[in-house]
Amino acid sequence: MRNPDEIVITGIGTLTPIGLDRETFWTNLCAGTSGAAPITAFDTEGFTTTIACELKDFKAGDFMDRKNARKMSRFSQIAVCSALEAVRDAGLEGSLDPLRTGCVMGSAAGDYEILEKQFAILQERGPGKGHPLAVPRIIPNMAAGNIAIELGIHGPNMAALSACATGVHSIASAMNIIRCGQADVMIAGGTESTITPLVVDAYSCMRVLSTRNDEPQKASRPFDADRDGFVIGEGAASLILEKRSHAEARGARIYAVAAGVGMTADASSIAAPDEEGRWAALAMKQALAEARLPPEEIGYINAHGTSTKANDRTETRAILSVFGSSEDCKKTPPVSSNKSMIGHTLGAAGAVEAAATALSLYHGTLPPTINQDTPDPDCPLDTIPGTAREADIKAALTNSFGFGGQNAVLALTKEG
Secondary structure, eight states: OOOTTSEEEEEEEEEBTTBSSHHHHHHHHHHTOOOOEEOOSSOOTTOSOOEEBOOTTOOGGGTSOHHHHHTSOHHHHHHHHHHHHHHHHTTOTTTOOTTSEEEEEEOSSOOHHHHHHHHHHHHHHOTTOSOTTHHHHHSTTHHHHHHHHHHTOOSOEEOOOBTBTHHHHHHHHHHHHHHTTSOSEEEEEEEEOOOSHHHHHHHHHTTOBOOOTTOGGGTOOTTBTTOOOBOBBOEEEEEEEEEHHHHHHTTOOOOEEEEEEEEEEOOSOSSSOOTTOHHHHHHHHHHHHHHTOOGGGOOEEEOOOOSOHHHHHHHHHHHHHHHOBTTBGGGSOOEEOTHHHHOBOGGGHHHHHHHHHHHHHHHTEEOOBOOOSSBOTTOOSOOOBSSOEEOOOSEEEEEEEETTTEEEEEEEEEOO
16 A cells, blocks of 8 residues: 655756756666766866866746846756746646745755856955845855745745755755655755856866866766766756655656655765765665665666766775675666766756656666776676666665765655
8 A cells, every 4th residue: 555645756857968858858868968068168278177067058048037037146047947847847837835835955065156256356356346146146045045936935945065965965854844744845956057167176176077178978987997087067956745645636647756765974084985885885775774675676776976986986885785795796786877978966966866766767767877988897887888778667776975975865666
């Protein structure tokens, strides 16, 4: 018997480097399309890395009121646009209960473009010459605030901020708000737009970005022996969450069940993951336990899969410790990395990848990992190389691991 209190996903909205709507994103993801290209947002002369996964041809006014859009930073604009699509997709446009609808929309950074411009004005022109609305445009919680303003909703409204685990933490927080009875419908997700000179240079100084500038579409290479770092990306995703009883009462289509969450901390380094992946593994086990799923029922893992040496190796160890061993990889479910195509969207990554995982369950298709030409022997996984795979799976995990050792894993199950 279905549990009327379980949390289900009834709407999905995405803006990514490979599609500015859910259907285009999903089609290109399954086709193995790369969104990487030379950076157009600023002059990259002298930069070590000159490539990124940008949102191509994005104009906020094509999706929302132009006047409202002009008041927002880019990360807020794409968050609002993803939320509007998710609400339409869920069949809730014009029918949201404003007192019973909330939003948790996270961002790892907020708006660095305006921050950098305001600092330049201060340096060049002195105090008192900056924009009066700079602060509310920069701060990370404004994506959630702008979604509430755009939709006229008055329920719980906040932002999660936990580096690359932000998206899943947003979803987990929204799930708990519904369980506590503080909302019937929650918009949950993540957004990021930080392809700016300061951010790109800062990541370059950490030596975590790929420098395969002459081959941008081949630069993001999760689990490949020749990977040299991630490709920074931008994007947003929003999921509509509600209890099954609420969704069924209004006849909603259900993509998947948000069955469980695991959250841990490495507590070992501000940047490097725990080398053995112990706490990432524990987060996976927690998600399985809350979802009441044995490991053998997981048919797919949407990996964090950043394309850095340390992350991919550590995540592999974590997966093997939960599902099998390096000597018997047949026990491990197929694993793939969306970041091979959309790049690393930082605070949006967990939400975008949760959306992709829900679509995998709904459509019975597992997106590939592209650019894995030489499998890394330290990553002995079935990474679905090159070509999408049809698979009628019943349950899946999506992993998100952030700087500071913050780990978040979401378990999803197939509807029906």
